Amino acid sequence: MIESWRWYGPFDKIRLSEIAQTGASGIVTALHEIPYGEIWPLDTIRNRQAEIDNAGLGLHWNVVESLPIHENIKRGTGDLERLFSNYRQSMANLAEAGIHTICYNFMPLIDWTRTxxxxxxxxxxxxxxxxxxxxxxxxxxxxxxxxxxxxxxxxxxxxxxxxxxxxxxxxxxxxxxxxxxxxxxxxxxxxxxxxxxxxxNYEGIDQDELRGNYARFLSEIIPAADDLGMRFCVHPDDPPRDILGLPRIVSDADDIGWIMDQQKSLANGLTLCSGSLGANPANDVPAIARRFADRIHFAHLRNVAKEPDGSFEEAPHLEGDTDMVSLAAALVAEERRREAEGRADWRIPWRPDHGHELLNDAERANHPGYPLIGRMRGLAELRGVMAALGHEKVSYV
Structure with missing residues (x-):
């Protein structure tokens, strides 16, 4: 599996030289400075790519997180044709630069919520x-x-x-x-x-209408992704429940199954986020990974500890309620299957998602959830799990 690290580019307090020391090789980033709905220019993509490649640290930009979806697409309003056209052009520019995996979400208004x-x-x-x-x-x-x-x-x-x-x-x-x-x-x-x-702006938009708008987005985007050889992978809702009166439609296995059925293409895939899915008591995250293994193009690995009233806290990566060894085994087994199939893109990129602020992390004022030391601890722990699974050469699932 490809060890990767989320980096916020010029907005990140963590330097590429520090990321290299964690052992990760893939960089997960985006052009956060470009307004939603506008085209990502090829030269801007290449400049960010060159910043990573030319650092001489063995790092490369392997996943876009994310190519954001304009709120008008989610609401089904405004000049949608222009927005879809711009989105497809951004995809084409990324593919031209050799970047083929795009993580995105369809959460209305707010990406994630913590108190x-x-x-x-x-x-x-x-x-x-x-x-x-x-x-x-x-x-x-x-x-x-x-x-x-x-x-x-x-x-x-x-x-x-x-x-x-x-x-x-x-x-x-x-x-x-x-x-x-x-x-x-x-x-x-x-x-x-x-x-x-x-x-x-979302008044009157229920789950069915949001699903309809999402289905249209997929019908406009996935055929282009197929033509470009790209992998699109939707991120689950975080938390996986309706919030602020906003419907959520990527919260459990049934939701994911519905999404995969809208476009029966390998390009229409899943970001397996164990923390987001793990916050829903009804979700068996390793089972979800096994069910949708062939459509997982990217993984966020973290853990949560849930409480009876619906509260949850982000736990150490190998603690919490999700069996991370079983989950890692499902991903490793899928990699072996792809490799045996002869696929060139058989390796699954993953990153340690979030992390506790440890030692002097709090002094750096990093993006919430994205400290250096806390994520490095998670990366190291999960690296050990995957090394053990790879060494044994057995299925475990």
Whole structure:
């Protein structure tokens, strides 16, 4: 498997020379500075590629994460033909540069949601956390979304009321900042009124309509991906549940099966994110990996520890609720199958997704969830698992 590392380019506090020292060889990045819906120019792609290649560190840009989808495509509004045309041209420019794997998501408005970015963990360090009562407090008492009451059980609503009544303005501001950290793109952030306004754009759009808009996107994009020899891989919802009144449609095995059926092409694939899928108590992540193994083109490997009220915390990579050895075995077994089949692209790129802030990570002000030392620990642990599986040369699945 190809050990890879997410890098935010000029916006990243972590340098390529430091990434090289982790042992990773693949760079997962994007042109975050280009507005959504605009074409990624070939010369801009090549310049970013040259920055990585010419560092002389044995690194290469192997996965795009992500080529973002404009909100109008998700809503099914506006000049869609132009947006689809621009998207296909960006794909063609990436393929011309030799980059053929694109991770993307179809989450409305917000890419991922956490309520705390620095939850303390035992033995030191901090992690990202989704606290269901705090999320409910945000929706019920700060955002004042009327329909939110139906989205949370009574015990969570009671805990939310208790949290809100005991919180001060600093705690509420910190909660808003944490939730806004999941907005896509570099830098748009909302206050409460701004978020209410943004959410209005999705009023009346339910799961069926969002699915219809997604199916149209796939019908416009996957044939072009086939022609270009590209691999598209959708990232699951994070968390895998409706939130802020926004429907989510990539949350479990049934959702993934629906997506794969829309375009029965190898180009229409999956980013296997064990952390996102693992936050849904109904998901058996290794089983999902085995079921969709032939359509997995990229993997995010991390772990979560779930709680009965719907809260979860990001756990060390080999701890938490997902059996990471079984999951890694499923991926290694699929690689062996592809290699035996004679596929040139038989190796699956993966990256250690997120990580605890450890030692002096907190001093660097990295992107939330993307510290240097915490991810390097996860990379090293998972590297050991995969080395053992490869050494044994047996299936394990």
């Amino acid at each position: 705390r970015l620095d939850a303390p963990v035992k033995r030191g360090g901090s992690s990202l956390r989704f606290d269901a009562p705090q999320m409910a407090a945000f929706e019920l008492f700060m955002l004042r979304r009327q329909e939110a009451e139906a989205d949370y059980p009574e015990e969570v609503r009671r805990a939310a009321a208790n949290w809100f009544q005991s919180s001060d303005e600093t705690a509420r501001t910190t909660l808003l900042k944490s939730i806004m950290s999941g907005l896509p793109g570099a830098f748009d952030r909302y206050d409460i009124d701004g978020l209410r306004s943004a959410l209005k």
